[in-house]
Amino acid sequence: MLTLLETVSVPTLPMVWFLLVTVLWLGYFFLEGFDYGVAMLIPILGKKNDKDKRVIVNTIGPVWDGNEVWLLTAGGAMFAAFPGWYASLFSGLYLPLLLVLVGLILRGVAFEYRSKHPGTRYRNMLDWFAIIGSFLPSLVFGVGFANFVIGLPNDGLLWNGSFWGLFGPFALLGGIMLVVLFLVHGAAFIALKTKDEIHERAEHFGSRVGWGATVLVAAFVICQNVFYPANSEFGDFRLLAWVAGIIAILAILASTVMTSRGRDGWGFILTGVSIVTLFVGIFAKMYGNLGFAQDEAIPVEQRLNILTAASSDTTLTIMTWAAVVFVPIVLAYQSWSYWVFSRRISTKNIPDEVEAVA
Amino acid sequence: MDSVTLARWQFGITTVYHFLFVPITIALSMLTAVLQTFWVRTGKDAYLRLTKFFGKLFLINFALGVVTGIVQEFQFGMNWSEYSRFVGDVFGAPLALEALLAFFLESTFIGLWIFGWDKLPKKLHLMTIYLAAIGTMVSAIFILAANSWMQNPVGTVFNNGRAEVDGLAGFGEVLTNPILLVTLPHVLASAYMVAGGLMAGIAGWHLAKINRDGERRDGDTGAYRFAVRMGAWVMLVASVFTVVTGDMQSKAMVQVQPMKMAAAEGLFETETNASFSLLTIGNLDGTEEVFAIKIPGLLSFLSGEETVQGINDLRAQYEAEGFLRNDGSQTTLQEQFASELAENYPGIDPAPIVPVAYWTFRIMITIGMLGAAIAALTLWVTRKDRLPKPSPLWTVLMFAMSLLPLFGISFGWIFTEMGRQPWIVAGVMPTMAGVSPSVSAGTVLFSMIVYTLIYGGLAVIEVWLFLKYAKAGLPDVAPPEVQKDPDAPLTFAY
Numbered sequence: 001m002l003t004l005l006e007t008v009s010v011p012t013l014p015m016v017w018f019l020l021v022t023v024l025w026l027g028y029f030f031l032e033g034f035d036y037g038v039a040m041l042i043p044i045l046g047k048k049n050d051k052d053k054r055v056i057v058n059t060i061g062p063v064w065d066g067n068e069v070w071l072l073t074a075g076g077a078m079f080a081a082f083p084g085w086y087a088s089l090f091s092g093l094y095l096p097l098l099l100v101l102v103g104l105i106l107r108g109v110a111f112e113y114r115s116k117h118p119g120t121r122y123r124n125m126l127d128w129f130a131i132i133g134s135f136l137p138s139l140v141f142g143v144g145f146a147n148f149v150i151g152l153p154n155d156g157l158l159w160n161g162s163f164w165g166l167f168g169p170f171a172l173l174g175g176i177m178l179v180v181l182f183l184v185h186g187a188a189f190i191a192l193k194t195k196d197e198i199h200e201r202a203e204h205f206g207s208r209v210g211w212g213a214t215v216l217v218a219a220f221v222i223c224q225n226v227f228y229p230a231n232s233e234f235g236d237f238r239l240l241a242w243v244a245g246i247i248a249i250l251a252i253l254a255s256t257v258m259t260s261r262g263r264d265g266w267g268f269i270l271t272g273v274s275i276v277t278l279f280v281g282i283f284a285k286m287y288g289n290l291g292f293a294q295d296e297a298i299p300v301e302q303r304l305n306i307l308t309a310a311s312s313d314t315t316l317t318i319m320t321w322a323a324v325v326f327v328p329i330v331l332a333y334q335s336w337s338y339w340v341f342s343r344r345i346s347t348k349n350i351p352d353e354v355e356a357v358a
Numbered sequence: 359m360d361s362v363t364l365a366r367w368q369f370g371i372t373t374v375y376h377f378l379f380v381p382i383t384i385a386l387s388m389l390t391a392v393l394q395t396f397w398v399r400t401g402k403d404a405y406l407r408l409t410k411f412f413g414k415l416f417l418i419n420f421a422l423g424v425v426t427g428i429v430q431e432f433q434f435g436m437n438w439s440e441y442s443r444f445v446g447d448v449f450g451a452p453l454a455l456e457a458l459l460a461f462f463l464e465s466t467f468i469g470l471w472i473f474g475w476d477k478l479p480k481k482l483h484l485m486t487i488y489l490a491a492i493g494t495m496v497s498a499i500f501i502l503a504a505n506s507w508m509q510n511p512v513g514t515v516f517n518n519g520r521a522e523v524d525g526l527a528g529f530g531e532v533l534t535n536p537i538l539l540v541t542l543p544h545v546l547a548s549a550y551m552v553a554g555g556l557m558a559g560i561a562g563w564h565l566a567k568i569n570r571d572g573e574r575r576d577g578d579t580g581a582y583r584f585a586v587r588m589g590a591w592v593m594l595v596a597s598v599f600t601v602v603t604g605d606m607q608s609k610a611m612v613q614v615q616p617m618k619m620a621a622a623e624g625l626f627e628t629e630t631n632a633s634f635s636l637l638t639i640g641n642l643d644g645t646e647e648v649f650a651i652k653i654p655g656l657l658s659f660l661s662g663e664e665t666v667q668g669i670n671d672l673r674a675q676y677e678a679e680g681f682l683r684n685d686g687s688q689t690t691l692q693e694q695f696a697s698e699l700a701e702n703y704p705g706i707d708p709a710p711i712v713p714v715a716y717w718t719f720r721i722m723i724t725i726g727m728l729g730a731a732i733a734a735l736t737l738w739v740t741r742k743d744r745l746p747k748p749s750p751l752w753t754v755l756m757f758a759m760s761l762l763p764l765f766g767i768s769f770g771w772i773f774t775e776m777g778r779q780p781w782i783v784a785g786v787m788p789t790m791a792g793v794s795p796s797v798s799a800g801t802v803l804f805s806m807i808v809y810t811l812i813y814g815g816l817a818v819i820e821v822w823l824f825l826k827y828a829k830a831g832l833p834d835v836a837p838p839e840v841q842k843d844p845d846a847p848l849t850f851a852y
Contacts, residue, residue, distance in 0.1 A: 054852060061852045062473040065424065065465035072461055075431055076454035083446020083520075090435025090442075091794035097436060098805050101429055105812055108425035109819070112417060115852035116823050158439075158796045311447040312522045318529055322455055330462045337466050340477050343844060351847040 008233045008300055010288065013317065014310040017081035018290075020323055022283040024077055026276050028070035029141075033275050034268075035064045036134035037186015039107060040179075042127050045190065045201045050123065051347045052198060057111055057130075058350065059193040062341045064111065066334055068104070080319055084157075084309030085290045092152065092159025096144060096166065100137045107133025118353050138182045139175045143167065145282050146174025146220075148291025149228050156295065156303050170223055177216040181252070181278075184213045185271040188255065191264040196346040203259055206267060210256025217252050217278060221245030224281065233300065234288025244281035248274045361799040362790045365437040368806045370775075372429050374768050375813050379423030381767055384498060384546065385553030386416040387491040389592065391484070398484050404581040407832040412557060412585075413487075414833075417472065418823050422816060424465070429809065431457075437802060441782055441792030447522045448514050448532060449504055456500035463493030475838040476849035498545060506538035509774070510614040511783050516694035521783070524690060540610045544603040548726070548770070550596035551763040555729055558589030559760030560828050562736055566752050569745040579745070581832055586740055590733040593763070597730035604723075609662040615784055616684045617708055618777035620669045621715035623657055624650070632657040632666040638716065646670075669709050676708040681785030692785040703788050710779040718773035722766050729762035 038060050046053035060067075079086040090097060110130035114123050143166060150170065153161040187206035191199055222245075230241035255270030292304045301307060310316065359367075390413045397405035431453060434442045442450075467490040474483050507514075513531030515524045523529050561582040568579055612619045620626075624638035626646050634656030639649045658664055663684065667675075675682060680696050682688060688696070732755050739746050746752050782789040838849050 058848075058851045062469035063466075065469055066462060069457060069461045069465050072428065072431055073454065073457040075435075076450070076457040079431075079435065079442065079446055080450030080454035083443050083450055086435045086446060086450070087439035087443040087794075090432060091437075091439035091796050094436050094794075094797050094801055094805070097432060098808065101432060102808060102812065104428050105425040105816070108428070109421045109816060111852055112421040113819060113823060116418065116827070160796070311450065312517070314523045314525050314529065315447050315451055318523075318526065319451060319454060322458060326458050330458065330466075334462070334466050337470050340470060340474060345848070345851075346845075348845045349848050350851050351849070 007235055008288070008307070010234060010306055011310075011313075013313055013320070014081075014306050016320060017077070017310070017316055018283075018287060018306060020320075021074060021077050021081060022280075024070055024074035025283070026279055028067075028074055029275050029279055030272050031067035031070055032064075032137075033182045033272075034185045034189035035060050035067050036138045037182040037184065038190055039110075039130040039134035039186075040138075040183055041186050041190065041202070041205070042131060045187075045198060045205060050120075051350050053123075053127065054115075054350045055194055055198050055345055055347055056190060057114065058345060059190055061111060063334075063337060065108075066337065068108070077319070081311055081316060082290065082306070082309040083311060084304060088154065088158055088292070088304055088309075089152075089290075092154070092161075093144060093166075095163055096140045100140050103133040103136030103140075105133070106130070134182075135179065138179045142175035142178030143171045144174075145178075145279070145291075146171040146224075149174075149224050149282055149285050151228075151289060151293035152291055154292050154304055156298050159292075170227070173216070173220055173223065177213075177220045180209065180213045180216050181271070181275060184210050184252070184255070185268075185275060188259060188264060188268040188271045191259065192268045193344055194346055195344045196348075198346065199264075199344070203262065203264060203267075207256060207260030210252065210259060214249065214253045214256060217274060218249045221249055221278070221281065224285065228285060230281075230285040230287075232288055232294065234306070237284040237287060241281045241284040244277045244284065248278035248281065251277060359799065359803075361797060361802050362793045364799055364802040364806060365793050365797075366789065368437060368802060368809065369433060370772070371806070372426065372433065372809055372813070373775075374771065375817075376423065376426040376430055377767065377771055378764060379419050379426065380498075381545075381549035381552040381764065382416065382419045382556065383423045384491075384494045385549040386412060386419070386556065387487065387494055388550075389553050389557060389588075390416055391487040391491050394484050394487060398480050401837075403835065403837070404577050404584065406835050406837060407577075408581055408585055410835055411827075411832050413471075414827050415556075415560075415824060417468075418820060418827065420468065422820050425816075426813070436805075437794055437797065438782075438792045439794035439796070441787065443520065444787060444792070445521045445783060447520060448511075448528075449507060449521075451523075451529070452500040452504040452507075452532070456497050460493045460497035460500065463496065464490050467493065473848075473850055476841040479840060495546065498549075499542060502542050502545060503533055503535065503538050505774075506535045506541055507532055508781075508783050509611075509778060510535055510537045510689065511691045511786055512689050514689070514691040516691055516698070521691055521695075521786070536610050537607075537614060540603060540607040544600060544607050547596050547599035547603055548763060548767050551593050551600055551726065551729065552767065554589045554592030554594075554596055555733065555759045555761075555763050556589070558586050558593060558733060558736055559756040559758075561585035561589060562740070562746060562759070563753060563756040563828075564831055565740065566746045566748040566756075570748040578832060583740060586736060590736045590740075590759075593733040593759070594730060594737070597726065597733070597763075600726065605660065608660060612661040612663055612666070613684045615778070616667045617669065617672045618710065618715065619661060620667060620672055621710050621712045621777055622719040622773065623666070624712060624716045625657070625666060625668045626670050627668040628665060628671045629668065630658070630665045631655050632661075634660060635716075669712065673707070673709055676706075681708065683785075688785065691783075695786050699786065699788075703791065706780055706788055708780065710777050715773060715777045718769045718776065722769040722773060725762045725769070726766035729759055729766065732759040732762075 038056060042053055042056050046056045106129035110126045110133060114126040147166055152159055184206055187202045190202035191206060225242050225245055230237040251270045251274035255267050258270060259267035288306050290305060290309060294303055294305060390409055393405055393412060394409040397409055467486040471486040471490060474486060512535050513524050513528035514521045564582045565586060624635050625632060633652035633654040636651040638647050657666055681692055778784055780788050782792040
């Protein structure tokens with residue numbers, strides 16, 4: 001297994017686009033990661049009264065929708081740059097994606113609609129929309145990316161595994177790990193964005209559960225690199241995967257320490273670093289094979305991989321220019337919106353029900 | 359039912375549902391921006407109250423538009439994997455560009471607009487709603503470029519066993535597709551009919567109520583009058599644009615999809631100086647007409663062609679020569695794929711379901727025109743300082759004005775997409791060839807049930823909220839100021 005396989009050369013444009021798709025997924029996990037965590041923390045940190053819950057919701061109120069677009073852009077970029085990948089992956093993992101969509105639909109209306117009517121039962125229902133809607137994508141993407149690390153079974157074109165086959169021990173570890181990691185990331189974001197009581201609860205939660213996240217991330221990284229080393233005919237990325245994984249472990253560990261000392265700026269940045277490096281390690285393993293098992297009995301040009309799934313050079317060139325021009329612009333205005341809403345909030349900032357409508 | 363039929367139903371249900379929210383999002387965001395501009399310019403409370411009122415209705419609608427849009431983007435890969443694989447090189451780019459150029463703009467600046475009242479100076483805050491509104495239009499450009507390509511696959515070659523963009527010039531052709539150039543203004547104009555009708559309908563309903571109960575608050579009457587007249591004018595002007603661009607669209611359609619036009623007209627045999635059918639009933643196998651009422655010469659006039667080809671002749675032509683456009687030409691992709699098509703998919707009936715195309719086309723036109731007529735009536739009733747008299751009829755008219763254009767658009771899309779059949783890419787790929795082979799009919803059915811239940815439940819919540827806020831009327835507002843005190847309540851929070 002450790003014999004170095006013959007290396008396949010990948011043309012530049014598909015390589016660039018694999019990196020860009022990776023960047024979009026990293027952006028999505030970093031940004032929506034805390035959105036999901038924040039929403040899942042509504043019942044945990046906001047148990048006392050509705051104003052507490054509203055503080056939590058309002059930490060992400062102005063920005064969550066923009067964060068979610070990173071996922072849509074990642075999906076769109078996969079369609080445009082790697083139609084074969086998009087087609088086989090989305091049709092193959094149909095039911096898991098359905099769960100993600102159900103989640104995204106429910107949480108997408110939850111925040112806007114929750115504010116439009118004050119009834120307790122109504123708000124509880126929409127809080128559950130937000131909680132379930134954040135839990136499902138976190139879990140499914142954790143399970144999903146663990147399966148990409150293993151390599152999805154396929155006949156060279158289409159996925160041919162079984163639904164229950166997606167839930168092996170490593171995949172379940174991935175799912176649980178990502179849910180807990182997002183919870184801690186969300187708690188770090190709430191700690192950073194709030195003051196007074198909610199702030200303290202969030203810090204308390206982060207400094208406790210952070211240890212659990214550290215153990216889970218460490219277990220995932222070690223299992224990944226021991227059982228599924230990032231080495232294939234597309235290149236040997238074992239060192240990168242190990243280094244990225246170890247940084248992910250150290251970052252979540254350091255984040256937990258920082259949070260328990262009240263340094264919530266560092267706490268948040270380090271959970272973010274942990275998420276990003278964790279997925280750098282995962283994408284290193286997916287390079288070339290795109291998360292699909294490569295049957296070495298079939299010639300490499302006839303399997304589902306970066307060579308066969310990519311779009312034409314023309315399309316990739318056009319898309320590259322669009323990305324070069326617009327990604328920095330998007331980053332600029334999205335950062336500006338975070339700056340506009342950078343002030344910490346507490347229950348004092350939450351207006352009474354101005355929406356009181358007959 | 360097989361998985362093709364189910365996947366088509368699913369696409370139809372989710373798309374028609376999604377598109378109930380799209381036109382309101384596109385046009386009401388802009389009308390709200392215009393109202394806010396009046397406020398920024400004049401400082402009058404009435405405009406601010408109108409901005410907040412229609413802004414809130416816009417946001418209730420926007421939330422569902424966003425979440426149902428996500429399903430659309432994923433659905434191509436989930437249900438139509440072979441379509442996605444075949445066309446991704448040319449079709450994927452507009453979707454990716456839509457996300458990158460439009461969705462980020464919309465979602466970020468909507469967030470800034472909702473929460474930014476006490477964070478941003480007035481003019482900067484006004485800019486955020488304009489940028490969000492522009493984002494919705496950019497979105498329309500790319501999604502219609504993708505759709506127009508399916509109707510008329512230009513700028514593309516058959517290469518490596520799939521449809522590929524024909525160089526940079528080919529991509530330019532996709533973005534300047536003649537179908538796109540007429541569809542975009544048609545869709546935008548009809549979106550303004552919807553938003554104008556909604557604005558006028560809601561304000562008109564309130565005016566009648568004020569006429570019955572007397573004024574509740576100072577300035578309500580003036581504000582609603584402004585809204586009802588602005589909305590009705592927007593709707594009337596937009597309906598003129600909709601008709602003009604619709605006419606251009608049908609002329610363009612005759613050129614690239616003659617069969618769709620023939621089906622829309624129930625025209626079975628080719629006619630010179632063709633008459634426009636007011637009512638045609640065909641026989642059961644859809645090959646000849648049994649009964650018809652017609653206006654002589656009108657169809658030829660509307661289609662811009664003296665001779666309009668009929669369904670039966672087009673069918674015979676397809677069997678003999680393959681898919682041809684009106685002038686007998688083919689796009690590069692249609693030409694290069696022709697032998698592949700004849701070999702792999704023999705015996706396709708190139709005609710859509712004629713009654714569906716025929717009736718959806720007519721219902722679209724009829725209810726759109728009806729809506730415009732109510733807008734004209736509303737302007738007449740509210741002329742000078744007059745208020746409408748409250749009556750059940752007035753309520754019905756106001757509801758009709760709000761909803762008819764929306765349903766007109768639904769029928770328009772059903773016509774356009776059903777009329778494209780049996781093709782998923784006109785003259786190239788049959789719809790049945792695009793479906794995901796690895797997804798069973800049961801799976802598609804299951805997901806369809808899930809979507810239908812969730813969409814149904816959310817529709818109940820959204821309509822209830824929408825009616826609640828529409829009925830509640832103009833909110834009282836304090837002019838927002840940039841807030842410096844870190845402990846002061848926010849002007850707006852969820």
